[in-house]
Amino acid sequence: MKGADLINARVPADLLACIFLRIAGCKSDCDAFSLVCRRWLAIDRRFRLTIRIGSSGTADQLLALLVHRFSGLRNVFIDERLPVSSIRQMVSPSSRSRQARKKRRVSPSSEGHHLTKNNEFEESESELFSLTDAGLSSLADGCKLLEKISLIWCSNVTSLGLQSIAMNCKFLKSLDLQGCYIGDQGLIAIGQNCKLQDLNLRFCDGLTDKGLIGLSQHCGRSLKSLGISACAWITDVSLESVAYHCLGLETLSLDSEIITNRGLISVGLGCRALKALKLQCINIADEALEAVGSLCSSLELLALCSFQRFTDRGLSAIGNGCRRLKDLTLTDCYYISDIGLESVARGCTMLTRLEIDGCHHIETFGVETIGRSCPDLLELALLYCPRISNSALLEISRGCSHLQSLDLVDCTNIDDGALCSIARGCSSLKKLHIRRCYQVGDQGIISVGQNCKTLKDLSLRFCDRVGDEALVAIGGGCSLQHLNVSGCHLITDVGITAIARGCPELISLDISVLQNLGDIALAELGDGCRMLKDIVLSHSHLITDIGLARLVNGCRRLETCHMVYCPSVTSSGIATIIACCPGLKKLLVEKWKVSERTKRRASSILSYLCVGL
Incomplete structure (x- = not known):
């Protein structure tokens, strides 16, 4: 019957609460749920588990208000880098109207006095105040079941506020105190x-x-994960205490110029259950890695960044002792070569992810041994590795048939032959990112389109030999969700048209720095890619307001758009985007192209190119 409330009349509150808890992981769904009626709003306030807010502005008042409304919070994320709205803006319209009526009833003789006080209030309100101990105290008093707190750059919070959390939130399990x-x-x-x-x-x-x-x-008995970064007064003494008391520690991340071999060796001796280790410590050398390799046999993840005193000797110890290693990242490890990588390949046959970034002494042979020895490899990233050639990827294609992600940056010796072998041998590929690999052209990408039917994410930034034929093959064989062809100057409307017609699920697209791209491509995207949310059009000289209108008339879900250095786009085109895309969150343009009316209408989502730096 029209107008009847059939849900609330028959569905009990407990069942509605169960439904809400099912969608509690998605903020937009929770917000939509709470707007249905007052009963559902009350359920939302009772069972909402997570909030994320900024802490600049009147943060203490905002937090107290949120705690009063959402009594069942478990996870609170507060970031001072994010702004928050003034409390006065959160007052209901009815209360605002009542305040307005009160102001109108003020006598003329007292009007000046009230205006002065109001101005003083507005001036004090406009000042920025960070979250303080008072805000943390209200959080602790109102949400005693908190399990996770993240305080990012809340510089005015002291030990006093943290003590109030400790005294009231006995169930706290996770604490992030960055900055x-x-x-x-x-x-x-x-x-x-x-x-x-x-x-x-x-x-x-x-x-x-x-x-x-x-x-x-x-x-110590409960601590499972510990991260220490840029803490100038934390030394090896702390790690020795952690090693003695935290025997169940599983994850350790260290970024320090003070911690030495002594601290890490003590962790290896005490924390035998360690599963993940991330290191960026200039004073740690091979001796510490040898201790980890010989003592922490359960290690599954190892990330080594900017090691200048670390050689093949330490990595070989990891390969010989950590047989369960699945994830290895080597970044700017200048003294690592094929010898160390070979030890990992032969000892850690369960490896599923490998990233090599800026390790210039690792060559083809090291990656070849990975292909021969690690059949379960799912992700491979070779970044700034100019000495790796085609035969490395040939071995990967032969031995790692389950590969799902491949990332190549500045691998100047890789060409179409390597990509063809990957496409034929690793048909389960879902993500392919290639940047500045100047020998890669149409042939390799055509093979990917013909063989890798599950490909969802393709990036070909500044691969200047890739043209329309490659995109026609991709559009005919893959249903992409993400595409980046920035700087591929051979691509024209023909290639983008093939993508628009063959990839209706496309979500993000970067077609910047394409000098031969025009309005036809934008019209095809508007007709075929209705799910598009993010697009980059910068440095496209042939795009005009007409093409933009065709694009946004079809792609109404756009959230971000970058379009600087598009000389044929005018203020009229900018206004069209604003008018047609109600969900737009960011529009990057030149300031002089934005009319005053558009500034008034959408100032919060406009970002301007900085040309004065």
Whole structure:
């Protein structure tokens, strides 16, 4: 019957709550749920588990208001880099109208006095105040079931606020204090009152060894993950305490100029259950890696960044001792060569992901051994590896038939032959990113289109031999969701038309720096790619307002658009985009192209090109 509420009349609140908990992971769905009626709004407020807010502006008042409304919060993420709306803007329209009526009833003699006070309030409100201990205290008092708190660059929060969290939130399991000037006493209080499992300390200048030692002594048995980065007063002494008390530690991330072999060796001796290790420490050398390799046999992930004192000797120890290793990242490890990589390949046959970035002494032979020895490899990234040639990818195609992701950057010796072998041998490929590989052309990409039917993500940035024939093959054989052909100057309307007609599920597209692309391509995209959300059109000289109108009339879901250095686009085209795309979140243009009316209508989503730097 029209107008009847059939859901609320028959569905009990418990069942509605179960439905809400099913969608609780998606904020947009939760927001839509809460707008149906007052009953559903009450359910949302009771069972909402997660909020993410900024902490600049009137952050304490905002947090107190949110805590009052959402009593069942479990996860709170607060980031000072994000702005928040003023509390006055959150007041309901009815209360605003009541305030307006009160102002109209003020006598003329007192009107000036009220205006002065109002101006003073607005001036004080316009100042920016970071989250303080008072805000944290209100959070602790109102949400005693909190399990995860993330405080990003909340520089005015001190140990006092953290102590209030520790005293009230006994179920706290995860704490992120990036950029917070928290003292030792606050961290010790967390250790004394909470069974913390995950702790991230990044740019915490107020912490010393005393704080971390105190925490590890009290909650060492529960701690599973620890991250320390750029903490100038945390030394090897802290790691020795962690090694002694945190025997169940599984994940350790270190970025420090102070920590040495001594600290990491102690972790290897004490934390035998370690599964993930990420290191960026200039004073750690082969001795520490040898200890990890011989003692931490359960290691599954290892990331080594900017190691100048680390050689094949340390990596060989990892290969010989960590047989369960699945994920290896080597970034700017100048003294690693094929010898170390061969040891990993022969010892760690369960490897599923390998990233080599800027290790110029790793050549073809090392990658070949990976292809021969690691049949379960799913992801391979070769970044800035000019000495790796075609035969390396040939071995990968022969031995790693389950490969799903391949990333090549500045691999100048890789050509179409290598890509053809990958396409034929790794038909399950879902992601292919190639950048500045100048010998790759149409032939290799055509083979990918013919063989890799599950490909979803393709990037061919500045591969200047790739043209329309390659995109025609891709459009005919793959249903892409992401495509980037920036700088492929041989591509014209023909290639993009093939993509528009063959890839209706396309979500993001970068067709910048294409000098031969015009309005025909944009019209085809508008007709065929209705799900498009992100597009980059910069440096496209032939695109005009007419093409933009055809694009946005079809792609109404656009959220971001970059279109600088498009000389044939005018303020009329900019206004058309704003008018046709209600969900637009960011539009990057030149400031002089935006009319005053458009600025008033959409100032919050406009971003301007910085040309004065």
